[in-house]
Amino acid sequence: MRSSTIHCSLLALLVAGTLGCAAAQKPSAATSPATAPTPALSAAPRAPDAAVTGLLFAVDPAAAEISIDGAPRGAVADLADRNGLLPLPPGIYQVSLKAPGFVTWRAEVALGAKVESIKVNLVRKP
DSSP: OHHHHHHHHHHHHHHHHHHHHHHHHSOOTTTOTTOOOOOOTTSOOOOOOOOOOEEEEEEESTTOEEEETTEEEEEGGGGGGGTTEEEOOSEEEEEEEEOTTBOOEEEEEEEOSSEEEEEEEOOBOO
């Protein structure tokens, strides 16, 4: 019986020693500068808001057709559901606006990381 008691005592010491060593090897949050504090669980992480870039058109007449780099993009009035915004990535664009009975308007527009406004009153043809 004495042998089994010693065996159990040694086993208990080994287990306690192993757990102690494992705990000693694990760096604590207070001693490890690379470990950041855990955020509260109630605060759900938010995805970054998507950056919106594009051209915001305010054109008279609203029936004017938009072309970007020679490709038709519809009428200004078609953008009404987006408050006049035509989403485009940053870049340099050749923009033209034309409507029957009006002089065609053309410009080269540099679009950065924000929305650029284009406000135009087309001129009637003589």
